[in-house]
Structure formats: C-alpha cells, structure tokens
C-alpha cells in the first residue's frame with residue numbers, strides 16, 4: 001500500500017523532471033557543419049584533407065572534404081585537428097575510483113558511490129568517450145540503472161551506456177572479498193551464483209532491475225608461477241552456455257572476465273560476446289574467437305597502472321611479471337588474427353585518462369588504424385550499436401571528437417581530445 005501511495009505522490013514531480021530533461025536533451029534546431037584540417041574514415045583508413053561533417057539533429061547527414069552548408073548553418077572550425085568518431089570504452093567501472101578495492105562496499109554508501117559515478121561519467125565523456133560498457137558496479141547493485149537513465153534523460157552528462165548491474169561470481173570466488181575476517185561477512189563485489197539455475201535467476205533479477213547485458217567472472221585469483229599464468233576457472237562451459245542462452249532469450253549478451261585457460265576456452269565455447277583481460281588464450285580458444293567473432297579486450301591500462309602504483313617492491317614485481325606475460329601473449333594473439341575491442345578497466349585509475357589504452361595497444365604491437373578500428377567498429381558491435389556509432393557516415397548518430405595532429409602518425413593524439421559532440425550536441429566546445 002505504502003508502495004503505491006509513494007508512487008502516486010512521486011509521479012507529478014517525476015513527470016516535470018523528465019519533460020525538463022527531454023528539453024535539455026534536444027539537439028539544437030540549426031544544422032551544424034564541423035570543419036577540420038583532417039577527417040579519418042575508420043573503416044578504410046582514408047584521411048580526408050580537409051574534412052567536413054554536416055550534422056542535423058542527432059544524426060550525421062553528410063561527410064566529405066566539403067559538404068553542403070544549408071542556410072542558417074552554424075559553422076564550427078576546429079583548425080589543425082582530425083575529426084574522429086567518438087571513442088568507445090568497452091570495459092569501464094563508473095562505480096570505482098582510485099583506492100576503491102573490495103572495501104568500497106564497507107566504507108562507502110551506494111548513494112555516495114552513485115554521485116561519484118555521475119562525476120566519472122562526465123569525466124569520461126569530456127575525454128572523448130561517447131559510448132561505454134560498464135562491466136559491473138562492484139557491489140553497488142543496480143545503481144548504474146539510475147546513472148544510465150539520467151544520462152539518457154539529459155539530467156546529467158555522460159556517454160551512451162550499456163550496463164550490467166553487479167557482475168556475477170561464485171561463492172568464495174574472485175570478487176568475494178576473501179581477504180577479510182569471514183565472520184564479518186564483508187559484502188561481495190558481485191552477485192552470487194553457483195549453478196546454471198542460479199545464474200539464470202540472477203540474470204532475470206538483474207534484468208528486472210534494468211541491466212542491459214550480463215557480466216560474469218570466469219577466472220581468478222591469478223598468480224604467475226615460473227613465468228606462467230595460473231587462473232582457475234569459476235564456471236563450466238555448460239554453466240556459461242546456460243547464462244549465454246538466458247541472455248539471448250532476453251535479447252542481450254554475456255561478457256566475461258577471463259584471464260586464462262581453461263576458463264577462456266569455456267567462454268569461447270559457450271559463445272560469450274567478449275573475453276575481457278584475455279591474457280592467456282590457447283590455439284583452440286583463438287580459433288573459436290576468430291570463427292565466432294568474439295573479441296578479446298586486453299585492458300592493458302589497468303595492468304600498467306597497477307605495475308606502476310604497487311604498494312611494495314614485491315607487489316610491483318608480481319604486477320610487472322603479469323604485464324610482461326600479457327604483452328608476450330598479446331603479440332601471439334595479434335599474429336593469430338583474433339578480433340579485438342578496446343577497454344581500459346578505468347575506475348581503479350582516474351576516469352577521463354583511459355585513452356592511454358589505445359596508446360598501449362599500439363606500443364605492444366598493433367597498428368594505430370587497427371586499434372582505432374577495434375575501438376570504434378568492434379566496440380560499436382559489442383555494445384549493440386553497430387551501424388549507429390563508431391564511424392563518420394550519413395545516418396549514424398553524431399558522436400564526434402576532434403584530436404590535435406594525426407592519430408595515424410601519433411596515437412597519443414586521442415589522449416588530447418579537444419572537442420566532443422554527442423548525439424548532435426556539443427558537450428565540449
């Protein structure tokens with residue numbers, strides 16, 4: 001009863017807020033032409049010099065070296081810059097910040113974490129990330145539903161989001177706050193599921209609470225012994241397949257945290273949408289990833305950050321050993337021709353700095369254009385916005401950034417984004 005009274009009471013205020021928000025979200029009425037010294041066509045690698053884009057409402061209408069300038073057009077000249085599609089981060093944690101590791105569930109309330117997540121979303125957008133996949137609130141439940149919905153309603157600035165709610169993990173598993181006094185029952189960073197039936201039940205509850213996709217922890221805890229990674233699996237192939245099937249029934253996908261074999265193989269066999277971290281992949285796993293077009297999301301930025309910010313020399317040595325191992329395996333994965341997407345795992349390191357991920361992928365062996373294609377084309381597909389974002393083409397959403405110089409010659413240009421448009425609205429002039 002109380003529930004309905006509260007709902008009825010809340011409705012009018014809510015309706016006002018939403019109508020105001022809808023107004024704020026409206027793209028400007030006048031068409032916009034963006035002009036810059038260069039424009040990169042991501043699919044072909046063609047560099048137009050100069051480049052122009054006509055934006056009408058929320059969509060791109062025309063792209064070329066020169067486009068029609070309709071009457072009343074607002075011309076924005078970005079000078080010696082390169083126009084690119086908005087950056088996509090396929091692995092973020094809006095609900096994490098530096099220093100939040102496990103104990104955030106004890107030390108920070110969910111409302112306070114939600115406010116920080118709103119700031120994180122803004123920081124990522126201003127850095128040029130116009131679309132992101134949030135891989136788990138790490139103990140804040142479905143609070144990411146509120147962040148996504150507030151962004152979509154124009155109440156707060158942020159990227160287009162695909163969200164998972166909490167990730168899912170086993171009892172006593174990789175994210176179960178296992179380093180503390182068990183009698184205290186420190187809250188897990190994930191939702192528990194220990195069988196196929198429990199996976200399905202948790203997925204249905206998360207779906208009810210607003211999740212867009214499913215995030216599952218498939219491996220951990222990781223150790224490097226004698227130069228080799230050991231990362232125990234958490235779910236069998238049959239259990240992952242049950243989760244993938246339930247996600248498919250709901251029209252969505254499963255992304256897994258999976259560092260090593262055999263968990264990475266089980267994930268590929270089960271048909272997940274992405275294998276995140278993907279440090280150790282067998283020949284058979286890579287064959288399946290090519291065949292099913294399952295991208296690896298290496299997340300070098302987080303490994304690099306932990307190696308550089310360890311608490312002790314021994315910890316630094318462990319992190320460095322894991323990163324070195326990862327770099328060696330990445331070179332094999334590139335040679336094997338598996339698909340990649342770009343995800344940074346930002347959150348434990350500061351939001352807005354994660355374009356470093358693209359720099360690291362180039363540093364460790366990929367060509368700049370290949371990294372941009374992995375980020376934008378594979379990223380758009382992974383997030384379920386294929387042919388909507390990730391390229392500068394007529395009919396696509398006007399998610400556009402400008403970077404100084406030429407990112408094909410110096411990929412670090414993406415770390416200095418100077419202009420951001422999302423959905424036809426200039427969010428960073």
Ligand SMILES: [Zn+2]
Pocket residue numbers: 091092093135345
């Ligand atoms: Zn993560």
